[in-house]
Amino acid sequence: MRAQRGVTLIELAVAITIVSIAAVAVLGALSFITSRGADTMVRQQAVAIADAYLEEILLQPVAAPSGAATPTTRANFNDVDEYNGLVDVGACDQFGNPLPNLSAYTVSVAVVQTSAFSGIVAADARRIDVTVTGPAGVSVLLSGYRTNY
Secondary structure, eight states: OOOSSSSSHHHHHHHHHHHHHHHHHHHHHHHHHHHHHHHHHHHHHHHHHHHHHHHHEEEEEEESOTTOOOOOSGGGOOGGGGGTTOOOEBBTTTOOBBBOTTOOOOEEEEEEETTTTTTOOOSSSSEEEEEEOOOOOOEEEEEEEEEOO
């Protein structure tokens, strides 16, 4: 008797079916990961934009310098409260210049007086909420507090 060589047609069909199922599962997982990867990039960009705006605002004093006029442009804002109601369609730098490739992001700022620190700090405090909305409805909210110390 000679040793058997090769595979039968049934064995070949079963092997092809198993490899096909495995390939479909792997490609489906890769497709899902790739589609979610773009959302992650948009979310990270929105967080970076919100962080930049929040840092700019937190560097301002709570109270305007005495005798200072109310500025009309963001480049001249000189206290935290003046950022309340700011809406930038397309992210901008602190001078109001549009940032390249970020026109799809909308930034809105809300500044509210808070008593979150009453009893701890004897000073006025503000909560600053920066909301950035990006492509595909991705929205990020960053909040910070600024006290008048």
